Amino acid sequence: MTRRQGSEPIMVCCPFHNKKRSFHNIPDRYCMNLSDIIAINICKQGSDNMQIAICDDEVSMVQILEEKIKKLLPDAVIEKYLSGDELIASGSKPDILFLDIQMPYIDGLAIGKYIRNNLDDNVTEIVYISSERKYAMDLFSVRPMNFIIKPVSENDIFDMLQLGLKLVKNSSQLFDYELKGETHRVKLSDIYYFKSDARKIIMIMSNGTEISFYGKMSELAEKVTKYNFKYIHKSYIINSIHVKHFTARKVIMNNGHELPVSRTNRENIKHYE
Numbered sequence: 001m002t003r004r005q006g007s008e009p010i011m012v013c014c015p016f017h018n019k020k021r022s023f024h025n026i027p028d029r030y031c032m033n034l035s036d037i038i039a040i041n042i043c044k045q046g047s048d049n050m051q052i053a054i055c056d057d058e059v060s061m062v063q064i065l066e067e068k069i070k071k072l073l074p075d076a077v078i079e080k081y082l083s084g085d086e087l088i089a090s091g092s093k094p095d096i097l098f099l100d101i102q103m104p105y106i107d108g109l110a111i112g113k114y115i116r117n118n119l120d121d122n123v124t125e126i127v128y129i130s131s132e133r134k135y136a137m138d139l140f141s142v143r144p145m146n147f148i149i150k151p152v153s154e155n156d157i158f159d160m161l162q163l164g165l166k167l168v169k170n171s172s173q174l175f176d177y178e179l180k181g182e183t184h185r186v187k188l189s190d191i192y193y194f195k196s197d198a199r200k201i202i203m204i205m206s207n208g209t210e211i212s213f214y215g216k217m218s219e220l221a222e223k224v225t226k227y228n229f230k231y232i233h234k235s236y237i238i239n240s241i242h243v244k245h246f247t248a249r250k251v252i253m254n255n256g257h258e259l260p261v262s263r264t265n266r267e268n269i270k271h272y273e
Helices: 028-046 059-072 084-090 108-118 136-142 154-171 217-224 263-272
Strands: 010-014 019-023 051-055 077-081 096-100 125-130 146-149 174-179 182-187 191-197 200-205 210-214 229-233 236-239 243-246 250-253 258-260
Touching: 051 059, 051 084, 059 077, 059 154, 077 084, 084 108, 096 108, 096 154, 108 125, 108 136, 125 136, 125 154, 146 154, 174 210, 191 217, 217 229, 217 236, 229 258, 229 263, 236 258
Parallel strands: 051 077, 051 096, 096 125, 125 146
Antiparallel strands: 010 019, 174 182, 191 200, 191 236, 200 210, 229 236, 243 250, 250 258
16 A cells, blocks of 8 residues: 555545545555545535434344444434334334344344335335344345344444445435426435336326326436336336335336336346345
8 A cells, every 4th residue: 555644635535425525634544444434424414314223132232233333423313222112112214224133022024024014114224134144035025225144343334334325315315307387306215116108207106196297218217227216117117115026027016016027127126136
């Protein structure tokens, strides 16, 4: 690694805000992972209201996770629960949930399904934690952000927070559309999918409403596929956070709508496997 003077500034690009920042007087021992460290530090300004929950029946594990998260995101609000009952009773809807799988009474799998199906919460990013890998395939229906194995390292937490910050930022993005000469806005996370109908695009919302406006699917795809949206058919662009189930030929959304997957777009749903 190239040596430098302590007063020499370092320019780092924040992947979340697409801005370059200069940092002075950074010790050499931090330079190896400096871009990662600064990416988190820069984004603390966007995480002041970040709500993170930890649900694990082991007090020591909760304390370890809290300590590691606070070290990386000291301004985040952290909620702690020692059982699934406590978490459900709280009514909490955190941005990121670190959820243990092996817990008495109600395990993490049941909690995740309750969050997705009963609470209809498809926005909370769930990170499953377990001492065993055997549960990985059982997690599909919950659509977790990730699955990590105990003991949890600081790098594991860093990776989850970095991805979580990006996903939370994406879910808060707004979509603009024109209707009768006026510009309207909706949250991208409230959109289930888009479908084309001749010269119009119909937007199916999470509250059951349908909104139509004039536009081209190709131009729409350029705007939304950078977030959580996938092109599955020439007539359909779906929001992946609202997918309940899929096969090679169709996708079933959380509202029960079944949408076709064209042969040319099957690659776009392989990330669910």
